[in-house]
Amino acid sequence: MDHADLQPYCPSTRFSPVTGTRDKVFYGLFAATAAIFAYLIGYIFLVTPLAQIQAGGLAQKIFYFHVPAAYAMYLCGAVCCVSSALYLYSPTDARDAAARAGADCAVVFGAMVLGSGPLWAKKAWGVYWTWDPRLTTTLLSVLVFVSVVMLRAFAGNGEAERKFASALGVLGTVTLPIIHYAVVMWGGNHPTVITKTGGGLRHPAMTHALLVGFVAMTLLAALLLWARTRLALAQSRIARVEEHAIATGQID
Amino acid sequence: MTQAQPDTTATVSDPGSRSTEFVPVQGGGETTSAASLLIAAYMLMWGLLFAFVFLSWRRQARVETRIAELEKAIAGGGGSGPQ
Numbered sequence: 001m002d003h004a005d006l007q008p009y010c011p012s013t014r015f016s017p018v019t020g021t022r023d024k025v026f027y028g029l030f031a032a033t034a035a036i037f038a039y040l041i042g043y044i045f046l047v048t049p050l051a052q053i054q055a056g057g058l059a060q061k062i063f064y065f066h067v068p069a070a071y072a073m074y075l076c077g078a079v080c081c082v083s084s085a086l087y088l089y090s091p092t093d094a095r096d097a098a099a100r101a102g103a104d105c106a107v108v109f110g111a112m113v114l115g116s117g118p119l120w121a122k123k124a125w126g127v128y129w130t131w132d133p134r135l136t137t138t139l140l141s142v143l144v145f146v147s148v149v150m151l152r153a154f155a156g157n158g159e160a161e162r163k164f165a166s167a168l169g170v171l172g173t174v175t176l177p178i179i180h181y182a183v184v185m186w187g188g189n190h191p192t193v194i195t196k197t198g199g200g201l202r203h204p205a206m207t208h209a210l211l212v213g214f215v216a217m218t219l220l221a222a223l224l225l226w227a228r229t230r231l232a233l234a235q236s237r238i239a240r241v242e243e244h245a246i247a248t249g250q251i252d
Numbered sequence: 253m254t255q256a257q258p259d260t261t262a263t264v265s266d267p268g269s270r271s272t273e274f275v276p277v278q279g280g281g282e283t284t285s286a287a288s289l290l291i292a293a294y295m296l297m298w299g300l301l302f303a304f305v306f307l308s309w310r311r312q313a314r315v316e317t318r319i320a321e322l323e324k325a326i327a328g329g330g331g332s333g334p335q
Contacts, residue, residue, distance in 0.1 A: 056286060065297055119293040224305075231315065234315050251326065
């Protein structure tokens with residue numbers, strides 16, 4: 001049997017897990033991320049001072065993961081938006097895979113934000129949830145990304161579904177700036193300690209912990225996006241190989 | 253059927269009755285431990301991350317299984333391959 005026509009798509013050569021140089025870069029990134037998270041956790045609990053009770057006291061330490069997770073959600077949303085827009089402009093499997101990975105990771109980081117925020121709010125505000133503008137817009141954005149993930153999971157992998165999900169991905173990301181400026185535009189309970197004029201972190205250790213948190217979450221987002229993009233790409237290529245093999249009668 | 257409204261004006265008349273009745277009060281103090289909320293938040297965030305990584309790992313395993321099935325079917329010459 002002649003396998004020559006399948007070689008360009010052969011799973012064993014094109015879909016294998018991360019290998020060679022990419023393998024080293026991936027695991028290097030993984031090691032760096034793990035080390036920075038270990039340092040960050042130690043620093044948060046051993047070095048950063050407690051905030052005033054109105055900010056939640058000990059619960060304010062949620063801040064050092066909560067805010068970087070929100071930033072990572074923006075980052076993944078941006079990846080989803082750019083990849084979706086590029087897919088709508090010129091469809092490729094790689095762009096679709098990156099858009100899908102961006103939406104997946106945005107949901108995970110969004111869930112971290114929406115899970116940790118209410119626990120902090122319970123101490124700082126006395127309630128788990130309030131329909132504050134920033135909370136509400138964050139919830140809406142995460143729900144848009146959830147809809148993209150659900151659409152791709154249950155509506156098939158056809159061209160129309162991909163394009164609809166891409167359009168939804170662009171729409172979801174358009175709401176992200178609204179979250180950011182919601183507090184400025186509409187007020188609300190949500191604190192605004194990070195500002196262009198330096199912010200309200202009144203101790204150098206607090207600023208340091210937050211900056212390390214941003215670096216750690218950026219690396220984590222990059223790792224997750226990388227892994228999920230490769231996975232989505234492999235799934236798309238396998239589907240094409242199956243179609244090709246069925247069309248040529250190699251499998252039935 | 254509506255839930256009965258508590259009588260918020262009631263007070264504990266006898267200290268001995270404190271363990272046998274619940275009397276609603278106005279503006280009770282916040283008693284949730286900040287430490288427990290902090291631990292819950294960190295557990296939730298790490299739990300979400302590990303769940304996501306686990307699900308990704310499972311999906312990766314399914315992809316690899318599918319690749320192996322395809323390779324086997326193609327090498328076998330078709331007809332008995334995966335449907």
